[in-house]
Amino acid sequence: MTEKPKNYSRRDFLKTTGIATGALIGGGLIGGLVGLNVDKDDQHVSDTGNTNHEMGTNGGFQFFQNQREFNVISNATERIFPKDDIGPGAIDLGVPYFIDRQLAGQYGSNTKEYMQGPFAVGAKTQGYQSRLTRASIFRQGIAVLDEEANKRFEKGFSSIEAEQMDEILTAFQNDEIPMTGVTSAFFFRLLRTATLEGAYADPMYGGNRNMDGWKMKEFPGHQMSYINVIDKEKFQKIAPQPLGGM
Amino acid sequence: MATKLPKTDIVLVGVGWVGGIIAAELTKKGYKVVGIERGKERSTEDYFMAHDELRYADRKEMMQDLSKETLTFRHNTTQRALPYREWGSFLIGEGTGGSGEHWNGQTFRFLPYDFEIYSETVKRYGKGKIPKGMMLQDWGITYKELEPYFDKFDAMTGIGGEPNPLPGSPQVKYPNPPMLETPVTALFKSATKDLGYHPYHMPSNNLTQPYTNPDGIARSACQYCGFCERFGCEYGAKASPVVTVLPVAKETGNFEVRPHCVVRKVLHTNGKATGVLYVDTRTGEEFIQEADVVVVSAYQMNNIKLLLNSQLGRPYDPVTGTGVIGRNYAYQTYLGTAVGFFDKDFNMYAGAGALGAQIDDFNGDFFDHTDLDFLHGATIHITQLGDRPIANNHVPPNVPSWGKEFKDASVQNANRALIIKAQGASLPWQDNYIDQDPTYKDAFGDPLLRMTFNWKDQDRQLMKFMGEKCAEIMKQMGAKEVKMTGDEIGDYDIRNYQSTHNTGGVIMGADPETSALNSYLQMWDCENVFVPGASAFAQNSGYNPTNTVGALAYRAAEGIEKYLKTGGSLV
Numbered sequence: 129m130t131e132k133p134k135n136y137s138r139r140d141f142l143k144t145t146g147i148a149t150g151a152l153i154g155g156g157l158i159g160g161l162v163g164l165n166v167d168k169d170d171q172h173v174s175d176t177g178n179t180n181h182e183m184g185t186n187g188g189f190q191f192f193q194n195q196r197e198f199n200v201i202s203n204a205t206e207r208i209f210p211k212d213d214i215g216p217g218a219i220d221l222g223v224p225y226f227i228d229r230q231l232a233g234q235y236g237s238n239t240k241e242y243m244q245g246p247f248a249v250g251a252k253t254q255g256y257q258s259r260l261t262r263a264s265i266f267r268q269g270i271a272v273l274d275e276e277a278n279k280r281f282e283k284g285f286s287s288i289e290a291e292q293m294d295e296i297l298t299a300f301q302n303d304e305i306p307m308t309g310v311t312s313a314f315f316f317r318l319l320r321t322a323t324l325e326g327a328y329a330d331p332m333y334g335g336n337r338n339m340d341g342w343k344m345k346e347f348p349g350h351q352m353s354y355i356n357v358i359d360k361e362k363f364q365k366i367a368p369q370p371l372g373g374m
Numbered sequence: 375m376a377t378k379l380p381k382t383d384i385v386l387v388g389v390g391w392v393g394g395i396i397a398a399e400l401t402k403k404g405y406k407v408v409g410i411e412r413g414k415e416r417s418t419e420d421y422f423m424a425h426d427e428l429r430y431a432d433r434k435e436m437m438q439d440l441s442k443e444t445l446t447f448r449h450n451t452t453q454r455a456l457p458y459r460e461w462g463s464f465l466i467g468e469g470t471g472g473s474g475e476h477w478n479g480q481t482f483r484f485l486p487y488d489f490e491i492y493s494e495t496v497k498r499y500g501k502g503k504i505p506k507g508m509m510l511q512d513w514g515i516t517y518k519e520l521e522p523y524f525d526k527f528d529a530m531t532g533i534g535g536e537p538n539p540l541p542g543s544p545q546v547k548y549p550n551p552p553m554l555e556t557p558v559t560a561l562f563k564s565a566t567k568d569l570g571y572h573p574y575h576m577p578s579n580n581l582t583q584p585y586t587n588p589d590g591i592a593r594s595a596c597q598y599c600g601f602c603e604r605f606g607c608e609y610g611a612k613a614s615p616v617v618t619v620l621p622v623a624k625e626t627g628n629f630e631v632r633p634h635c636v637v638r639k640v641l642h643t644n645g646k647a648t649g650v651l652y653v654d655t656r657t658g659e660e661f662i663q664e665a666d667v668v669v670v671s672a673y674q675m676n677n678i679k680l681l682l683n684s685q686l687g688r689p690y691d692p693v694t695g696t697g698v699i700g701r702n703y704a705y706q707t708y709l710g711t712a713v714g715f716f717d718k719d720f721n722m723y724a725g726a727g728a729l730g731a732q733i734d735d736f737n738g739d740f741f742d743h744t745d746l747d748f749l750h751g752a753t754i755h756i757t758q759l760g761d762r763p764i765a766n767n768h769v770p771p772n773v774p775s776w777g778k779e780f781k782d783a784s785v786q787n788a789n790r791a792l793i794i795k796a797q798g799a800s801l802p803w804q805d806n807y808i809d810q811d812p813t814y815k816d817a818f819g820d821p822l823l824r825m826t827f828n829w830k831d832q833d834r835q836l837m838k839f840m841g842e843k844c845a846e847i848m849k850q851m852g853a854k855e856v857k858m859t860g861d862e863i864g865d866y867d868i869r870n871y872q873s874t875h876n877t878g879g880v881i882m883g884a885d886p887e888t889s890a891l892n893s894y895l896q897m898w899d900c901e902n903v904f905v906p907g908a909s910a911f912a913q914n915s916g917y918n919p920t921n922t923v924g925a926l927a928y929r930a931a932e933g934i935e936k937y938l939k940t941g942g943s944l945v
Contacts, residue, residue, distance in 0.1 A: 344788075
């Protein structure tokens with residue numbers, strides 16, 4: 129990654145401009161413009177400064193309906209997997225876009241899961257028992273994250289401070305937030321797993337941008353052979369390779 | 375109305391390891407075999423995009439479509455059983471090769487003790503050692519009798535391994551050398567030796583050198599690419615039905631596979647099967663395939679489901695402990711582990727499904743159970759499978775599961791965390807069983823299976839004991855911090871992946887009162903139906919099941935040939 133002067137993060141930018149609240153200025157159009165402004169007009173505003181990031185911020189949504197939903201997921205996943213001195217966080221890795229694509233497809237519509245009734249609440253250890261698809265659970269989860277932020281801090285989720293976001297996410301994780309047809313702990317579990325998937329899946333799925341997730345973990349991705357590596361005492365660094373070639 | 379098709383010699387329900395072995399053996403002898411397979415027909419070419427963790431490991435590319443069929447689950451008879459709606463604790467494959475395509479290749483023989491577990495336990499400790507409700511029983515066959523069939527499976531697949539140094543353990547001569555020694559396996563071996571144990575390299579079905587098997591099938595060696603479990607092998611280096619037995623059967627011209635077809639029932643009258651009823655899922659059309667012999671060769675659970683749905687064999691009753699279909703369901707007691715955090719990096723991204731070292735000192739009855747509150751035991755191993763980044767996020771104790779601290783610790787330990795696991799035996803209980811669910815249905819309207827299963831004190835005590843052993847070894851290996859599991863096991867949790875080693879439900883034995891099959895895997899109640907597979911296990915051992923499944927399939931193939939010549943019960 130190229131060194132860039134420390135500026136404010138994309139989230140800070142959204143927050144200071146007031147755009148992230150969504151309540152003031154709704155709609156993906158503005159969201160799109162924000163991305164353009166940030167990355168095209170002033171490279172220094174973006175912390176990553178790579179072209180993938182630029183493409184991503186203008187990538188459009190397959191599942192999310194507006195910038196507000198996207199911002200809530202962006203902020204929530206960033207708290208789960210934050211940017212810090214060891215590397216990029218969920219937003220710079222493209223995790224929100226990864227989740228958008230997943231929710232628009234088979235994963236979101238539960239096409240390979242048994243979704244026949246009757247539905248009943250079981251023991252946690254009996255697993256997924258909601259009649260809702262993952263896409264519906266995420267949509268509701270986003271709305272409830274916003275509601276909870278408004279209830280506690282009189283602002284939308286994307287406008288509160290990082291510690292306040294953590295407080296709310298912890299309450300979700302501890303199953304303290306009422307949801308309809310699903311528990312908040314279940315939603316949190318899905319969200320956490322999807323965040324890690326987006327950070328580390330092959331970049332063709334829209335996350336793990338620039339293979340930065342793999343680079344952090346020194347995971348070489350798709351390689352044909354490690355037969356000359358496997359018995360070596362010393363750690364062998366190998367440049368990562370995605371499935372699609374790059 | 376179902377269309378009746380011309381009669382064949384043998385019809386297979388499912389084309390995985392069992393179906394493949396039986397097809398190869400009997401088509402070579404000139405018999406006509408038809409294999410009905412619910413999934414697609416697979417080939418090595420399908421795996422060129424397999425190095426994709428999200429698609430294969432998380433989205434379960436190679437597994438059955440649960441939207442069509444699953445099972446329900448409860449911990450006990452007072453709880454409401456609910457469907458296993460998404461994949462979790464175990465993963466059942468579909469398509470030709472079945473679960474034999476996505477396995478790891480760890481290939482162990484069960485112990486002589488396993489096959490005679492009841493007699494051996496009574497002999498050494500007395501009847502009083504067996505707790506109330508534990509349904510230990512002998513298998514009706516001994517290790518000695520099964521040995522030639524194990525040898526056949528080993529030669530066909532090309533296992534690489536070395537003799538187990540533990541005194542009293544069966545000495546197996548494998549056709550290929552073991553997998554490579556790595557810093558990880560070497561460290562485990564040196565630590566376990568220091569502790570007085572007997573480490574060895576895990577027998578592997580990831581080929582360790584180019585190999586041509588007795589059928590003339592030539593395959594290349596494993597490249598340690600790190601994508602075995604849940605993936606297909608693009609090299610054909612991992613033994614699977616698609617690269618071993620299925621091409622042999624096809625070559626004879628006597629084998630036909632019908633993919634995308636699901637068998638709903640074995641048809642039978644007066645104690646003899648006439649064939650199977652199946653549906654082509656592409657058209658919805660129903661067919662009857664008549665056959666002299668029906669081999670039920672699907673995954674363990676699907677074997678039980680088919681027999682119950684066909685009203686074949688007496689369903690098991692957990693209240694009285696009588697009946698046989700659904701009896702002795704067992705799993706793998708696999709939650710005793712230790713994660714060790716080291717100061718140095720290992721090449722953990724590299725690996726193979728069966729690359730590992732282990733000790734058998736605490737498996738079977740190799741150690742004295744007189745003062746212990748459990749029977750049987752576990753094998754304790756370290757493996758190097760290729761630590762995939764989504765699945766492996768190990769953090770030391772007291773680190774939260776998300777946020778900056780989690781991120782930093784999971785990233786920093788990506789190549790610095792090693793795991794020792796204890797693969798424990800799972801013993802049968804009167805109230806751990808499988809029957810038909812009264813409420814939920816599959817895509818054809820047939821009842822789903824209902825699993826009633828929970829851990830017992832036997833499992834909890836075993837896992838605690840083994841977790842402590844794992845931690846002891848990990849400390850000896852020099853980990854700066856060790857996180858042990860196994861001491862706080864509550865209810866069985868179907869959400870988290872544990873093992874695709876489900877066993878029992880259609881067990882073999884010497885007595886028709888307590889078993890569904892004789893020692894040829896032939897049904898006591900229906901002489902031309904054979905049900906080889908892990909469903910025949912009277913209990914599960916501290917080993918992976920495939921080798922024993924393979925040996926039973928070779929045994930059944932011999933039985934089927936005998937039956938086709940002489941008819942009648944084979945014992």
